[in-house]
Amino acid sequence: MSLIEPDTKDWTWVLDRSCPECGLEAGAVAVSDLGDRLRSNAASWTVALQGPDVAVRCAPEVWSVLEYACHVRDVHRVMSGRARLILERDDPEFPNWDQDATALEDDYGSQSPAVVATQLADAARAAADLYDRVPASAWQRPGRRSNGSVFTLAGLARYHLHDVVHHVHDIAGDVKRHTIAAYDAAAAAYRDGGLGMSDLRLQQLKAFAGRLPHGSRVLEIGSGPGRDAAWLEGAGLRVRRTDVSPGFVDLLRTDGHRADVLDPLTDDLTDPEHPDRPYDGIWASASLLHVARHDLGRVLERLAEATADGGSLHASFKVGDGEGWSTxxxxxxxxxxxxxxESALRALLDQAGWRVDAIVEHEGLRDERWLAVLATRSRR
Structure with a gap:
């Protein structure tokens, strides 16, 4: 299966400035951090390959998650080989590698996701271990491509890191689409299966509403079936219902509510009813936990920009490390x-323009742990 346009671009510029697509400033990454960054990246691929339909392309001309993973595995292998050449020889010339030809010859799309996950993790670990062992005096040793492009070992390793980080960005759309599709397919069952309101949720709603004057305008991120919005309106607030799932938005509209399909990472957050006024509060219960780690800071920043100084935020997240799929x-x-x-979440909130008033850890309905955030918009 082809239709993939060969990548003929020269990506060496990523060593000089931040990548506008994935956000990585590769040239600023300390060489001492390269190994850990590669290991962390590999963990993301292990999770991605456990998702649904990983061998299916979202478009004929775009690699599937599986094909991207095969490529990332091979990038680790090729870059490790080039790094060893630099360490073992003086100013070596790297063997040519045609990544697009390799994808076709090795039939990336037919490989086993489980096998690829193991191979990718092993290749990433080997590369990370290699970079961890590089002596300080060797990072400026040179090597070159057949086209004459010269890399120091430090430049090669940072280029390597950007490549695999950028491809996590490339597959983020697939991950998001599958999660949205899951909610779309189950929207009615989700609404009908959870009509109750827990005591803890009531406490959170009351705490949030108590911080806002009567008539305040609230942007809800992830309205779902609309139970929280209904309660907040009953408490005298005006709620803009939004969800990234069209399935939930259709249900809300059928029930007579105005609701919008909205992605807080990319869509315009301006209030359509009052485009000249910021929101007084943001309610994001159990919704931002689907945002990719590298995107959450930007989402929190955009929500802060859309909120009046002194406005309130409620958001909740599951406690743990890394990421994963769940049914x-x-x-x-x-x-x-x-x-x-908590510590990482506090840092992101602070950087995004929110003053954290409380982060409370509590138990969920299925013995999982949650972090409930209450924060204030602060324009320092």
Whole structure:
């Protein structure tokens, strides 16, 4: 299966400036951090390959998650080989590698996801271990491509890191699409299966509403079936209902509510009813936990920019490390979750323009742990 346009671009510029697509400033990464960054990246691929339909392309001209993973595995192998050449020889010339020809010859799309996950993790570990062992005096040793492009070992390793980080960015759309599709397919069951309101959720709603004057305008991120919005409106607030799932938005509209399909990472957050006024509060219960780790800071920043100074934020996240797919409750298709620890979450909120008033850890309905955030918009 082809239709993939060969990548003939020269990506060496990523060593000089931040990549506008994936956001990585590769040239600023300390060489001492390269090994850990590669290991962390490999963990993302292990999770991605456990998702649904990983061998299916979202478009004929775009690699599937599996094909990207095969490529990343081979990038680790090729770059490790080039790094060893630099360490073993003086100013070596690297063997040519045609990545597009390799993808066709090795039939990336037919390989086993489980096998590729293991191979990718092993190749990433080997590369990371190699970079960890490089003596300080060797990072400036040179090597060159057949076209004459010269790399120091430090430049090659940073280029290597950008390549695999950028491809996590490339597959993010597939991960998001599968999670949205899971909610779309189960929207009615989700609504009908959870009509109750837990005591803890009521406490959170009351705490949030108590911080806002009567009539305040609230942007809800991830309205789902609309239970929280209904309660907040009953408490005297005006809620803009939004969800990234068209399935949930259709249900809300059928129930007579105005609702919008909205992705807080990319869509315009301006209030259509009052485009000249910021929101007084943001309610994002159990929704931002689907945002990719490298995107959450930007999402929190965009929400802060859309909120009046002194406005309030409620958001909740699952406790843990890394990320993963889960099938539970009324949603029987896999959904992707990003897990957080309090210290990292506090740092992101602070950087995005939120003053953290409280982060409370509590137990969920299925013995999982949650972090409930209450914060204030602060324009320092």
């Amino acid at each position: 539970h409750g009324e949603v029987d298709r896999p959904r992707h979750f990003t897990f957080w620890r």
